[in-house]
Amino acid sequence: MGAVRAEFLKVKRSLSWVVVLLLPVALVLVGTVNTVVSGERPEEGWHTLWLRSVVLYGLFPLTVGIGVLASLVWRVEHRGGNWNALMGGPTPALRIVAAKAAVVSALAAAMQGVMLAAVVLAGKLVFALPGLPPGRYVLISAVIAAACVPVAVLQSGLSMLMRSFAAPVAMAFLGAAGAIVLLMLGAGAAASALPYALVGRATQLGTGTFADTGALTLGGAASIAGAAALLTGVLIAASALLLDRTDARA
Amino acid sequence: MPDIVTTDRLAKRYREHPVVHDLDLRIPEGCVYGFLGPNGSGKSTTMKMLLGLVRPSSGEIRIGGRPMRRSTRRELLGGIGSLIETPPGYGHLTGRENMRLVQRLLGLGDGQVARAVRTVRLQDHLDKKVRAYSLGMKQRLGIAMALAREPRLLILDEPTNGLDPAGIEEIRGLLRRLAGDGVTVMVSSHLLGEIDRTATVLGILGGGRLLFQGTRAELFARSAPDVLIDTPDPAYAHSLLSGGFESRLDGTSVRLAGLDDRATAKAVAHLVGAGVDVHGVRRGERSLEDVFMDLTGGGGL
Ligand SMILES: Nc1ncnc2c1ncn2[C@@H]1O[C@H](COP(=O)(O)OP(=O)(O)O)[C@@H](O)[C@H]1O
Ligand SMILES: [Mg+2]
Numbered sequence: 430m431g432a433v434r435a436e437f438l439k440v441k442r443s444l445s446w447v448v449v450l451l452l453p454v455a456l457v458l459v460g461t462v463n464t465v466v467s468g469e470r471p472e473e474g475w476h477t478l479w480l481r482s483v484v485l486y487g488l489f490p491l492t493v494g495i496g497v498l499a500s501l502v503w504r505v506e507h508r509g510g511n512w513n514a515l516m517g518g519p520t521p522a523l524r525i526v527a528a529k530a531a532v533v534s535a536l537a538a539a540m541q542g543v544m545l546a547a548v549v550l551a552g553k554l555v556f557a558l559p560g561l562p563p564g565r566y567v568l569i570s571a572v573i574a575a576a577c578v579p580v581a582v583l584q585s586g587l588s589m590l591m592r593s594f595a596a597p598v599a600m601a602f603l604g605a606a607g608a609i610v611l612l613m614l615g616a617g618a619a620a621s622a623l624p625y626a627l628v629g630r631a632t633q634l635g636t637g638t639f640a641d642t643g644a645l646t647l648g649g650a651a652s653i654a655g656a657a658a659l660l661t662g663v664l665i666a667a668s669a670l671l672l673d674r675t676d677a678r679a
Numbered sequence: 680m681p682d683i684v685t686t687d688r689l690a691k692r693y694r695e696h697p698v699v700h701d702l703d704l705r706i707p708e709g710c711v712y713g714f715l716g717p718n719g720s721g722k723s724t725t726m727k728m729l730l731g732l733v734r735p736s737s738g739e740i741r742i743g744g745r746p747m748r749r750s751t752r753r754e755l756l757g758g759i760g761s762l763i764e765t766p767p768g769y770g771h772l773t774g775r776e777n778m779r780l781v782q783r784l785l786g787l788g789d790g791q792v793a794r795a796v797r798t799v800r801l802q803d804h805l806d807k808k809v810r811a812y813s814l815g816m817k818q819r820l821g822i823a824m825a826l827a828r829e830p831r832l833l834i835l836d837e838p839t840n841g842l843d844p845a846g847i848e849e850i851r852g853l854l855r856r857l858a859g860d861g862v863t864v865m866v867s868s869h870l871l872g873e874i875d876r877t878a879t880v881l882g883i884l885g886g887g888r889l890l891f892q893g894t895r896a897e898l899f900a901r902s903a904p905d906v907l908i909d910t911p912d913p914a915y916a917h918s919l920l921s922g923g924f925e926s927r928l929d930g931t932s933v934r935l936a937g938l939d940d941r942a943t944a945k946a947v948a949h950l951v952g953a954g955v956d957v958h959g960v961r962r963g964e965r966s967l968e969d970v971f972m973d974l975t976g977g978g979g980l
Contacts, residue, residue, distance in 0.1 A: 435784040442771050505769050510821060514767035517730040519757035519828075520784060673749060677732040677763075 432520055432528035436502075440532060445501045449536055452494045453544035456486040461551045475562040478552050480636050483544065487573070487632020489605035491540075492580055492625050496601030498536045499584035500594045502529055507592045513677055523669040529589070530582040530665060537577035541570050565645055569634050572650045576631035579624035579660035586668035590675070601625070612639040621656040624664070681744075683708040683832055683863045684729065689738035691724050698724050699887045702738070706865055706880070711858045713878025714867040717975050721887040722867040723764055726836050729865075730761050742832070760825030761834040766817040767824060770810035774801060774820055777809055781824045795827040799853060815846035822853065833857060835866045839873045851877045871971045885975040895967065902970050906935045906943050908950065909959035916955050920946060934963065 440446075460482030506512050515525065545566065552558040580601075587597035608626035611619055612633070620626035620640065630640065631653050637643025684706035691699040699721040706712045716722050727733040729740060731752040740747040742755045768777055782792050796802050799819035804812070809820065818838050825833060835854075839847045854864050854877045868874045881898055883891040891898055909932050910916045916933045920926040924946055925936045935946060943960065950957055 431783045431786050435780045438776060438780050438783065439769060439772070441776070505771075508770075510763060510765040510767040511769070513727070513730075513732055513761070513763040514821070514824065516732055517756060517759075517761045517763065518785070519753050521753050676734055677727055 432524045433531050436528040436532040437535075439505060440502065440536070443501060445498050445536055448494060448497055448501070449540045450543060452490060453486065453540055454547050456490055457482045457544070457547035457551050460485060461555050465555070474558050475548075475552055475566070476636075478548055478556070478558070479562070479566060480638070482548060482551075483573075483632050484636055484638055486544065487629050488609060489602060491537075491573075491577070491628060491632065492601045492605040492608075493598060494540060495533065495537050495577060495580050496584045496588075496598040499529075499533045499581065499588040500597055502533055502536075502585065503588035504594055506589075516672075516677060521669075522672040523665070526582075526586070526589070526668045526672055527665055530578070530585045530661075530668075533581035533585050534574075534578045537581050538574040541574045541577070545570050565635060568650065569631070569645065572634055572653050573628070573631045575654045575657045576624075576628045579657050579664055580628050582661055582664040582668065583624050586664060586671070589668065589672060605629075615640045621652070622660075624660055627653060627656055627660065681708055682706055683743055684865065685741045686729075687739045687741075689725070689728060689740060690736050691721070691728060691733065692736045697887060699728070702889050703892075704882060704889070705892065706863065706882075708863055709858070709861055710863060710879045711854055711874075711877050712863070712865045713874040713881045714865055714884065715871055715874070715881060715971065715975075716867075716869065716884030718869050720869075720884045720975070722869075722884055723836050725884070726761070726763055726834050726865070726867065729834060730756065730759065730763070732763065757828065758830050759832045759834060760822075760828060760830035761836075762818070762821045762825050762838060763834070763836045766814075766821030768809040768812070768817055768820050770808065773806050773808055774812070774816075775805040777820060778805070778823065778827065781827050785828050787827055791829060792827050795823040798826055798856065799823045800849070815842050815849065818842065818846075818850065819853075826857075831863060833862050833864045835864065837867055837869070839868060839870075847873055871968055875967055883971065883974055890974045898967065898970055899965075902965070902973060903937070903939060903962075904965040905963040906938045906946070907932045907959075907961050907963050908935065908947070908957060909961075910950070911956055911958070916950055919950060919953050919955065923949070 460478060463481055464477065506515060549562060552562065584597055584601055587600055591597055604625035608620065608623060608629045611623060611626045612629050620630055633639050633641040634649065635643065635645035682705045684704055686702050686704040689699065689702040690697065702725060714722055724733060728735045731747055742759065745751060745755060747755055778792050778796060781787065796805065799822050801816065801819050801823055804816060809817065812820065822835065822838065839850050842850065854866060857864055866874055880894055881891065882889060891901065907929065908916065913928055913931055913933050917926055917928050920933060920935065927934050938946065947957055947960055
């Protein structure tokens with residue numbers, strides 16, 4: 430727990446919070462502007478707005494955003510003597526890897542919270558939609574946050590192994606592109622093995638887009654959460670193993 | 680006294696390029712061990728191997744008698760504080776926040792952190808962002824972060840590098856205080872003068888090899904100072920001696936290097952036999968710096 434608390438202290442005053450705030454807001458803005466410009470009202474109310482912002486968000490901005498957050502979180506460790514100090518200390522590799530992944534996952538979850546809030550604001554202020562969005566979006570948001578965890582672990586691992594800020598982000602982008610292809614082919618099962626595709630599936634949950642059936646079932650949500658848990662375990666163990674075997678550079 | 684660090688034929692190769700050769704370090708418990716060598720001689724690589732940051736190509740390391748392996752590493756590191764190459768620290772956080780980070784990570788008490796901060800005399804600068812710290816303050820913060828866990832062994836890689844004379848003096852005083860508290864300190868430098876008077880044991884590295892290991896007195900004894908022969912005609916004496924000795928002119932004297940007492944007697948007999956007046960024979964002054972330069976081939980900065 431100490432390692433996790435230490436990691437949360439490191440993101441104080443960090444640029445990460447700007448990403449957490451701006452990325453979802455920008456996506457909702459795009460969804461809103463698209464709807465306004467096309468001159469239509471969101472016929473299906475909240476559903477239309479959700480479709481236009483969250484599904485788009487899940488196609489690549491979310492993954493790339495997590496990539497940026499992971500690079501930001503690791504950037505400080507690649508600076509000065511921080512790497513040598515961290516690796517020259519008694520904290521086991523597994524705990525270091527898990528603590529970093531926990532912070533990136535928490536930031537991603539916060540980003541989903543901002544997303545939900547931005548959708549509500551846009552719906553109320555721009556389109557004057559009646560009431561509040563159905564509670565299912567809270568459940569879907571929770572599933573999205575869970576599906577973000579393996580991506581956070583994977584990107585955290587890449588940013589740990591690579592000193593470059595941009596290279597892991599580029600890999601997130603490529604991963605997202607691969608995920609879109611998988612989802613267009615309707616390869617749902619294969620999509621569960623690729624963290625980037627799992628996030629895509631989660632954001633499409635209940636929308637009927639891509640491989641989604643359009644129905645939100647508890648089983649569907651649970652299968653995504655289960656796959657996320659499995660991937661998280663495997664990726665954390667692999668990252669810790671790699672970290673223990675890597676020589677300090679320069 | 681038992682050795683807290685021993686290495687047995689420790690070596691590191693990068694690709695096929697050897698960087699450290701067959702190092703047999705012996706660091707006695709409680710000493711300040713000055714690890715000297717020109718830039719690129721392998722000091723940082725050796726220290727990284729001691730900490731498990733870099734895997735040795737061959738050889739073995741023992742810390743407090745226990746082998747340093749991947750399986751024992753994290754446990755052994757609990758008793759070692761270190762600062763390698765550049766000081767650590769998160770620039771966007773204050774000194775206090777950086778210390779709190781270490782405290783949380785290692786589960787330390789407030790007293791341990793406060794003591795570490797006082798030891799490096801940083802207590803009045805804790806509310807400044809580390810980004811705004813001077814290099815000397817960053818070094819001291821890095822040492823405080825390493826000290827907070829109250830290690831038995833402290834490994835400091837060139838902590839005086841880039842500091843002004845006052846900063847260097849501050850670090851020297853700190854090393855002496857730590858040694859007084861019973862902490863074993865291994866400290867590296869490429870400048871002998873920076874750790875000369877603080878170190879009780881010296882290890883001198885050149886081209887990845889250990890050229891010398893022992894006390895200052897042993898280092899002096901190992902390389903005999905030059906013999907100076909005063910004579911009214913040094914040029915003639917030099918011409919007579921240069922065949923059999925390493926001789927050169929030095930003002931009104933002839934300077935002979937690398938002579939033990941018997942060779943000195945032979946050189947004097949040779950001059951006297953040739954009818955040269957010998958007014959005086961004495962040993963020249965040698966600084967530790969000269970000895971260091973001789974050993975490392977003048978590779979210091
Ligand atoms: N990761 C590495 N890959 C290849 N060569 C390296 C690496 N690290 C250090 N070296 C080489 O090893 C030698 C010793 O370096 P180092 O241990 O940093 O010396 P010092 O600390 O005494 O200045 C240098 O020639 C350096 O270029
Ligand atoms: Mg060095």
